[in-house]
Amino acid sequence: AQTVTQSQPEMSVQEAETVTLSCTYDTSESDYYLFWYKQPPSRQMILVIRQEAYKQQNATENRFSVNFQKAAKSFSLKISDSQLGDAAMYFCAYRSGDTLAGSYQLTFGKGTKLSVIP
């Protein structure tokens, strides 16, 4: 079974600064997807960024980028120019790419609570 570990329960960053959230995972699969979801106080789960394991290039979405290290099974999220609206719980998630499994359920980490200091 796959596991996802987020070792930082809480992080804080000054507004306009850069912060990196860590995520490691354990899997024996070679085909999979990784995601970062954001959960603001409203508790909605919002997709931030995704990475396909077969892609060597790190995914980027505006101020959000990842550092995907497949051999190390590491998938960190970097938020540049942090804004007050970035304050939220951030969840790292893993999904199998195995077509036989079918449902492609997500396995989540425990989350990192990010505070942004004005």
Place this chain on the structure above:
Amino acid sequence: EPEVTQTPSHQVTQMGQEVILRCVPISNHLYFYWYRQILGQKVEFLVSFYNNEISEKSEIFDDQFSVERPDGSNFTLKIRSTKLEDSAMYFCASRQTGSGNTIYFGEGSWLTVV
């Protein structure tokens, strides 16, 4: 942008009562999911549904739970006899077919069992 919508946003129910949580997935999506998040804990997979049947379920999804797609748009989660430990945020999610497609979540239904 299309959204997954859920109702109710918050429900309070007495222990032992039946609860139905409703979801309208994104219209061209064919895989549907329910996830649960107990307060302060991580999001956990409950069940996936495809082609009018359960495709996968977790250990949490016991006989007290059931899912249904009663018409072409709604996807429901029923808890037959609620327990205190069922208090949680329940998220509905959906995705298109194809292994590469992202799962999109609704805003959640917060269930409080008293």
